[in-house]
Amino acid sequence: MNIAIVGTGYVGLVSGTCFAEMGADVTCIDIDEGKILKLQSSEIPIYEPGLDSMVKRNVEAGRLKFATDLTSCIDNVEIVFSAVGTPPDEDGSADLKYVLDVARTFGQNIKKYTLLVTKSTVPVGTAMKIKAVIKEELLRRNSHIEFDVASNPEFLKEGAALKDFMSPDRVVIGVETERAKDIMNKLYKPFVLNNYRIIFRDIPSAEMTKYAANSMLATRISFMNDIANLCELVGADVDMVRRGIGADARIGTKFLYPGCGYGGSCFPKDVKALIHTGKEYGYDMRVIEAVEEVNEYQKNIVFEKILKVFDGNLEDKTIALWGLAFKPETDDMREAPALVIIDRLIKAGAKVNVYDPVAMDECKRRIGDVVVYCKDMYEAVIDADVLALITEWKQFRIPSWKVIKKAMRNVLVVDGRNIYDKRELEQEQIPLLSIGK
Structure with a gap:
């Protein structure tokens, strides 16, 4: 299977390398020529345990390639993954400029049926914007080429990303057609041979799942930080409290560790974006707003x-x-x-x-x-x-x-x-x- 991945940041590089490890022919695309030159020499721009050796192995085997232009390979691929950044704007919303740029390039250059899959974390409704941009470009070309869009949010933990990708606890995929479903099923089946964990759903639900998952984990962290701060005031020991509530099977032990706040590329950005999405639709995400407030305090x-x-x-x-x-x-x-x-x-x-x-x-x-x-x-x-x-x-x-x-x-x-x-x-x-x- 031939695929292209646009964006060689954390998500794009890990995803492309792992797909290549499973035998796919992958071309990773990035407009940063310096980064591409380094990657072609197996120099890795991020730190992730085991990634450097996996990149080198697949480059040497010819399954993993790097380029600066999607047009150089789009004629030969079945799937294009969009893994570009969605940085937060000042109001907390996700900036979709790069995502829509990929859609525009896709619409300008496809010559046969191709599937465009959004791997980036994007707000609910983004797939419809992507689809509209592609249709607009095809109309300008007076072309009636068939295509599909899909959503495939990532759930990778930094520091354990290769394990998470190669042996996922679930793969969430939002599709609109059986054709897109069959293609994605073929791509991911080797990763879940021992346990069928591919969850297909409609695209808006797949887009929302990513934000809901990260916001739930962030909520658990902020909840325990709130409890920890109260424990200090009343003379309790938060470790004893954590073990006590974690022993309840309905609650469990994960993400119940208090500390000095969460950070990273996902939780802060996704919590802000979910709050903003709520406001766009006239709804206040009151729990999530409190999660962010507690974290900033912590x-x-x-x-x-x-x-x-x-x-x-x-x-x-x-x-x-x-x-x-x-x-x-x-x-x-x-x-x-x-x-x-x-x-x-x-x-x-x-x-x-x-x-x-x-x-x-x-x-x-x-x-x-x-x-x-x-x-x-x-x-x-x-x-x-x-x-x-x-x-x-x-x-x-x-x-x-x-x-x-x-x-x-x-x-x-x-x-x-x-x-x-x-x-x-x-x-x-x-x-x-x-x-x-």
Whole structure:
């Protein structure tokens, strides 16, 4: 099967590589010539465990190719996936400029029946806009070529994207015709041989499913952060509460971990977009609006704890931050809590030392040299007054507290992800501040 994927960002590159791994002939398209040149040499622009070797293997096998123009391959493909960005506008709505550009190019160039599948996260009703753009372009050409549109939202977790794609818990596909359904079924069947998990539905329902899923997960996180903040006030332990409610099979344990807020490319953007969609239709998404409000508050929680310890004065204080990425196993810092914390610390007059296993370059690209970039986790704590854990990378889980205690000027640990044992730190005579305890 020959397919093209427009957009070589996180979703497009992972999807294209995994389709190639299963034997499809894939051409990934991006207008960024520099990025394409690097990809042709198997240089990966994002960090995702295992992706670099999979890209290299499929490039060498000839199943994965890269180009800068969809027209170079559109005559030979059965499916075109649109995986371009949908950045949020100032009002929170998704910017569909790039999505509609792909539709326009598609309509201008197809010469036979071809299926256009939206992989990008787009608001409900986008497929109809895409279809209208394609029809408009075909009309200009005085052409009556048949085509279909479909929706195939992604549900990839950064840091585990290859596993999620190669062995999905479900594949959601919105279609309008049996012909499109048969094509998508043929494409995805190798991924679900052991368990048929392809869920076909109408296109608006598929588009809404993506937003509803991410907003539900974001809701669980903000709910637990709200509970954690109340636990601190009433003297309860949020870990005990979390285990108690997680033992209920109706609730379960996933996404019930309190911390310093969620970030990344999906949850913040999709929550905002769903709120905006509601307003477009005259409906207030009151629960989702509260989810966003709680998360924005929670991103400040680590800073507020540090500020309170020093009675509101952080002048000449050195704060060490462990972790910059919004979650482990990625270098993604979009909407990362670390950015909010760093900004507030710097404005309060503190010196900030940072260390992250993979996100240092990305942090420097975003904020420059306003912080001190350290070569390892222990260099970051030298002469520090506070150590704050922001991202729960595995290498931070069992640190040498004796080394840390000796290196720091004043000893205080603020655990923004609740991974440290209070009793263990008490034995080392290290004060610990957690979330919800």
